[in-house]
Amino acid sequence: MNKVMNSDTPISISAPYLVYFGDVQEESFAKTGLGLAQWRREDCVGQMSRPGCEIRSALPDLTIEQAVAEGAKSIVIGVASVGGAIPSHWVDDLASAARHGLDIVSGMHSRLTSIPVLVEATSTSGARLLDIRTPPPDLPIATGDKRSGKRLLTVGTDCAVGKKYTALAIEKEMQARRWNVDFRATGQTGIMIAGSGIPIDAVVSDFIAGAAEILSPAADEGHWDVIEGQGSLSHPSFAGVSLGLLHGSQPDALVLCHDAARSSVSGLGLDRFPILPFSETIECALAHAHRVNSNARFVGLSVNTSRIESTKRLDLLDQYAEETGLPVIDPIIDGTGPIVDRIASEFS
């Protein structure tokens, strides 16, 4: 029998990984696997692809047998979505991996457990089929109980403004300073990178905040959970997810993420829902955060400036800093040092 997740704990993936790219051609479809190679190089033994695949990560090419010899525990489908289905010609590779005892990890829409060949392959080896889009069962209703330890949540002026990247970059900076820190993932790519997490937007709505509570459990007082935000409180499609995540996370520190070139929220047509002023976004998030943590405060503004002319970049960040009183950085260009400095001074 293949094992399934059956407790009220986040999904947990066993490292190290063999990253599988199939025969994907475009980098944009392979961002999950490339993200693993970037953020969790130490957890990846290698990559595997089919003839014709153009994706080049920094990982060595390995066969399944070589990966097993290197200690791999899981084969991770490093592809975010090609219509969401798992191509039938990939199934042979995956079944072979499962027969070699590797857990199969997928964020595709089609479920691994719906593919009989894979279920059969795991039945003999005891490997697991992990569908990252499926939340764990038996999630609790949020209690609002205060948990020990410190929490940081990234929130956005919109969807897709760098909330995951910023959280990972802050985790990395804290690790470099030898802080006790964990990145907590709430989306499929984040879950693969973290090796665990809860796909918060797939949770039944009564349990959003409860899922967020078990995602960042009680910890040592000096420990930081850096939680990947989702959506935006001002995005008319997804704000409910964002608010449940905010309440359950009980953040001490909040980092606002923003795309400097964006004037209206994504996905709903140009100029229909303007990006709100920072002051309004911050006030709204704090009002809700203070309901569960009177100590909550903003500690930084993380800006994607990739579409801003380089000559105008610094002036813009200065202007943002004056406007918000926060350290302002582009995490890709500047790193997150100034934000972690602020955290150090605010929570010393």
Add this chain to the structure above:
Amino acid sequence: MNKVMNSDTPISISAPYLVYFGDVQEESFAKTGLGLAQWRREDCVGQMSRPGCEIRSALPDLTIEQAVAEGAKSIVIGVASVGGAIPSHWVDDLASAARHGLDIVSGMHSRLTSIPVLVEATSTSGARLLDIRTPPPDLPIATGDKRSGKRLLTVGTDCAVGKKYTALAIEKEMQARRWNVDFRATGQTGIMIAGSGIPIDAVVSDFIAGAAEILSPAADEGHWDVIEGQGSLSHPSFAGVSLGLLHGSQPDALVLCHDAARSSVSGLGLDRFPILPFSETIECALAHAHRVNSNARFVGLSVNTSRIESTKRLDLLDQYAEETGLPVIDPIIDGTGPIVDRIASEFS
């Protein structure tokens, strides 16, 4: 084959109903059926119960055969929850009803479709098994598109403060004035009363606002949808549901519901999360509502005064009216006339 719901439309129940109470003893467990008898008397041909049942609605006792002769289309389990499971000795009654062609409608936790006898019974008659707790499949992501017609949403200072009752009472008052109005249900009891709706707290969180959008579709300009609120924006367990519902509902009019005897939110322990001042609750709801409807405004305050001394009741409502500038009523004692008057003057 039993039919299942398979489109992106709200659940829809066929009237008239035979209300089934099984052998339930306590009124608190039978509130769904009693609510049907109270609010939709005209849709109920009668009630059916087993020996020992103590519930007395105003409906006549009928056998299944008599109910069918009276034109019944559905047998509705009028019991909210006794552990959530359907007792095995009820299944014979339900199977018999299904063989007579009645749809079976249930809000119990255990699924009708998981009971083979019922699936078998519907396979010959073509009756449907309607699990009210199961949202329709293929719900859309919210678009934020403005829909024609007017919408009213009840919001609360807490859960269980009369949001459903207030919405139903406003619908009734509007109907009495011959307005064009529909109650839109978002919880299981409401769905049974309305005969249709979406159990919003059972929807996957990415689709909360999208579900709310299809729940109150575009309508004639003078038409009112009166939408049953859920949770509270300040309840740390359920605020995400409330915000998604608010955004998707795009309300023109909001009615705040409140229990005058409550000082902290329900379910999380006494005095842990205080009920917020009206001003704060109203400001927060309006800020979010204005994101999707710049015309949104509060039109009334509906107060449960059942636990307030009768000598103090009127003074308290006066005080609330002064505090909020809104018409303030207890819908059970006063009706909702003053709120509908305010709507008439604000949206004439």
